[in-house]
Amino acid sequence: MNQTVWTRLDLVARSLFPFALTLLLVMGSIVPLRVPDFSPIMPSLGLISIYFWVIYRPDLMPGWAVFLLGLIQDLLGGGPLGIYALVFLLTVAAVGAQRRFLATGSFTLVWALFLPVAAAAFVLIWLLYCLNLNMLIDPRSTMFQYLTTVAVYPCLAWLFAQAQRALLR
Amino acid sequence: MKRPSGSISHITTPLRAWAHRFAFLLLIASAFGLMLLGKMDTLLVERARSTVTDAVAPLLDAASRPADAINDMIDSLGEMADLRGENALLRRENDRLRSWQALARELEAENAALRELTHAVPDSSLRFVSARVIGDPGGAFARSVLVNAGAREGVVKGQAAITSNGLAGRVAEVGMQSARVLLVTDINSRIPVAVGSGRDRAILAGDNSVRPKLLYLAPGVDVAPGDRVVTSGHGGAFPPGLPVGIVSQVGEGALRIQPFVDWAHLEYLRLADYELSGVLMAPGAMNGTISADANQVREHKGAKGKPQRAER
Numbered sequence: 001m002n003q004t005v006w007t008r009l010d011l012v013a014r015s016l017f018p019f020a021l022t023l024l025l026v027m028g029s030i031v032p033l034r035v036p037d038f039s040p041i042m043p044s045l046g047l048i049s050i051y052f053w054v055i056y057r058p059d060l061m062p063g064w065a066v067f068l069l070g071l072i073q074d075l076l077g078g079g080p081l082g083i084y085a086l087v088f089l090l091t092v093a094a095v096g097a098q099r100r101f102l103a104t105g106s107f108t109l110v111w112a113l114f115l116p117v118a119a120a121a122f123v124l125i126w127l128l129y130c131l132n133l134n135m136l137i138d139p140r141s142t143m144f145q146y147l148t149t150v151a152v153y154p155c156l157a158w159l160f161a162q163a164q165r166a167l168l169r
Numbered sequence: 170m171k172r173p174s175g176s177i178s179h180i181t182t183p184l185r186a187w188a189h190r191f192a193f194l195l196l197i198a199s200a201f202g203l204m205l206l207g208k209m210d211t212l213l214v215e216r217a218r219s220t221v222t223d224a225v226a227p228l229l230d231a232a233s234r235p236a237d238a239i240n241d242m243i244d245s246l247g248e249m250a251d252l253r254g255e256n257a258l259l260r261r262e263n264d265r266l267r268s269w270q271a272l273a274r275e276l277e278a279e280n281a282a283l284r285e286l287t288h289a290v291p292d293s294s295l296r297f298v299s300a301r302v303i304g305d306p307g308g309a310f311a312r313s314v315l316v317n318a319g320a321r322e323g324v325v326k327g328q329a330a331i332t333s334n335g336l337a338g339r340v341a342e343v344g345m346q347s348a349r350v351l352l353v354t355d356i357n358s359r360i361p362v363a364v365g366s367g368r369d370r371a372i373l374a375g376d377n378s379v380r381p382k383l384l385y386l387a388p389g390v391d392v393a394p395g396d397r398v399v400t401s402g403h404g405g406a407f408p409p410g411l412p413v414g415i416v417s418q419v420g421e422g423a424l425r426i427q428p429f430v431d432w433a434h435l436e437y438l439r440l441a442d443y444e445l446s447g448v449l450m451a452p453g454a455m456n457g458t459i460s461a462d463a464n465q466v467r468e469h470k471g472a473k474g475k476p477q478r479a480e481r
Contacts, residue, residue, distance in 0.1 A: 027225055031232045032305035032314070034240045036433035040377075042307035067196045071203070075221040077306040078313045078341075078349055081214055082203030089197050129310045132204065133356060137377065141309035 014167050018060045019069070021163070022049040026073050040141045043149040045156065046073050046084070047091065047121055051114055052160045054092050055102045057168060066092050080132040087121050087128075094120070107157070114153050122146040219344030222304070222315055226347035229303040230317050237436060244434075295408055298322050298440045300348070305435075312355040312377060313338070316438055319346045327407075328442040329400070335412035335429030336360070336400060337438055350438060353413065353428055354381055361403040362413055365396035370403065373413060373426065380417060383424035394419055398426050408441060 025045040033039070046069055053061040070085030077084070094117060095102065102110055126142045207214045248255065283289075300322070304315030318324050320343050328340040330350040338352040339360065351358050358375035364383065371386040386392065396416040402409025417427035 027228060028232065030304045030306045030315070031229060031236055032302055032435070033236055034433055034436070037379075039305050039307040040309055040312075044308075063193045063196050067200065070200070072221060074203075075218045076225065076304070077308055077311060078218070078351075079308070079311045080204060081207035081217075082200045085203060086197065086200035089193070089200060093193065093197075126309070128204070132208075135356075137310065137356065141377065145309050 015060050017163070017167055018049075018053040018057055019065045021160075022046055022053065022061075022065075022069050023072065025049050026069055027076065030076055041144040041148050043145065043152045044118075044121075045152070046070075046088070047118060047149060048114075048153050048156050049160070050088055050091060051095060051117060052157055054095050055099055055110060056160075056164060058096065058099060060168075061092075063089065063092065079129065083125060083128045083132070087124050090124065091117060091121050107154075107161075111150075111153055111157065115150055118146060118149055118153075122149075215342050218349070219319075219342050219347070222342070222347045222349065223319065223344035226303060226315070226317060226319075226344070229315065230301070233301070233303045240434075295441045296323075298324055298328075300324070300438055300440060302435050302438060303347070310356070310377065312352040312358075312375065313341065314350050314352065314435060314438075316348050316350060316440070317346065318440065319344045319348050321345050324348045324440050325442060328440045329407050329411060330438045330440050331411055332430050332435065332438060334431060335414065337428075337430045337435065339407075340440055348440070350440075352432075353430075354379060354432075360407070360413070361401045362398050363401040363409075364390070364392055364398050364416065367391075368401070370401055371398075371424075373398065379432065380425040380427055383416070383426060386424065392416055392419055392424060411441075 025048075029042055029045045050061065050066055050069065054066075066088045067085050070083075070088035071081070073084040073088075074081050098113070102113060105113075122142050122145065126137065126139055130137050298318050300316035300318035302314045303317045306313060306315075316324075316330075324340060324343050326340055326343050329336060330338045330340060336353060338350045338355070338358065340348050341351040342349040352375070353360060353373060354375040354377060356375055356377045358373070358381070360373040362371055362373045362383070363369065364371050364386065367390070369387060369390045369392070372384045373381050374384045375381040383392075383398070394416050398413045398416060400407050400409055400411040400413060412429055414426040414428035414430075416424060418425040
């Protein structure tokens with residue numbers, strides 16, 4: 001009896017892992033690094049994490065969790081509400097359609113497909129911000145943020161893959 | 170997970186897929202709803218934001234300390250390499266500052282005498298809360314930082330956030346134990362300032378770049394690169410005379426200023442506001458509320474005792 005309770009708890013903890021990890025990354029990405037000029041081009045770690053887990057463990061990254069993560073990102077970022085929530089959800093919808101194909105694909109293929117997905121996500125974020133503020137915002141900073149995000153992807157994805165192998169077998 | 174088997178699954182599987190899709194669409198609709206809500210009810214959004222930042226603040230506080238320590242170490246290593254040179258530089262600066270100090274003393278005495286003569290109303294004193302920067306949301310669209318002091322420490326919305334160099338921003342949201350400071354470079358930041366020795370009024374408007382613009386300067390006003398920009402104190406709780414930056418670019422496109430604040434080393438901020446001493450509260454009354462916590466230092470300073478950069 002005792003054993004089953006513990007195993008069940010263990011199972012719940014493991015199944016919460018992708019959500020908890022993404023939440024930690026979303027919160028962690030606002031820790032001040034004090035690196036000159038880095039803050040405006042800080043990669044969107046949340047986007048990477050959501051992309052990864054929706055491909056490999058969509059059952060552990062349900063829609064409400066994605067929405068919640070986007071909302072927290074919006075609230076912590078100090079920008080208009082709902083933008084990241086929407087962009088994260090649309091990313092999930094876009095990836096979900098190709099999931100079976102992606103999940104069996106190679107690491108490079110998944111990364112290659114992250115390029116257009118992230119590009120679309122950042123363009124959408126930029127557009128929504130412009131609409132919300134009712135003015136044209138310089139897109140260069142967004143472009144650099146996109147580049148750092150796709151550049152960081154392999155490192156994070158490798159770590160996620162290790163974690164998945166260790167915890168979610 | 171148990172899967173329904175047999176003939177029932179023929180009905181439930183599409184039904185479940187349909188419900189799944191519906192729930193997803195509902196979430197997307199809620200995201201749009203949130204955008205509208207953010208436009209309509211800013212107070213509610215502000216409260217939601219400060220609740221979340223409050224919840225995350227202790228975590229950020231802990232996480233930002235090692236980052237600070239590493240940075241301090243790197244900085245001190247860099248300084249170590251050039252101790253002699255810097256020492257000489259500081260000696261020279263010290264000499265220069267000493268003559269400025271003498272001048273300031275003289276002017277202070279003269280100022281006091283003139284005030285006495287004209288029966289001028291004394292400046293209200295400033296009240297400070299010192300806070301550590303614990304969060305920097307970054308990204309391409311907003312320039313704000315989170316600090317580890319909130320309503321509990323006496324932080325109020327609208328206070329000026331300053332460093333030892335000059336004005337950094339304005340308190341935009343206040344939680345119990347955290348607050349968000351909108352930096353002067355943020356696209357939503359508008360601060361009334363006075364330019365140059367003529368103290369011509371203008372509005373300092375951020376546009377997310379490192380150099381904010383000067384707007385609404387009266388036509389015919391002569392502004393040159395190197396002119397000092399200070400807060401004018403117009404339109405609210407901002408103390409006048411806080412150093413902001415110097416005019417760095419004068420062109421037909423826009424006047425831009427270079428803020429004094431060193432954005433890469435934004436570790437502590439002082440949040441300052443007017444204390445209407447003598448009107449609402451005796452000057453000494455606030456002293457009784459000084460907290461023992463190291464990061465909640467409150468000090469009293471006359472407006473004329475503020476740190477000013479001795480450059481001009």
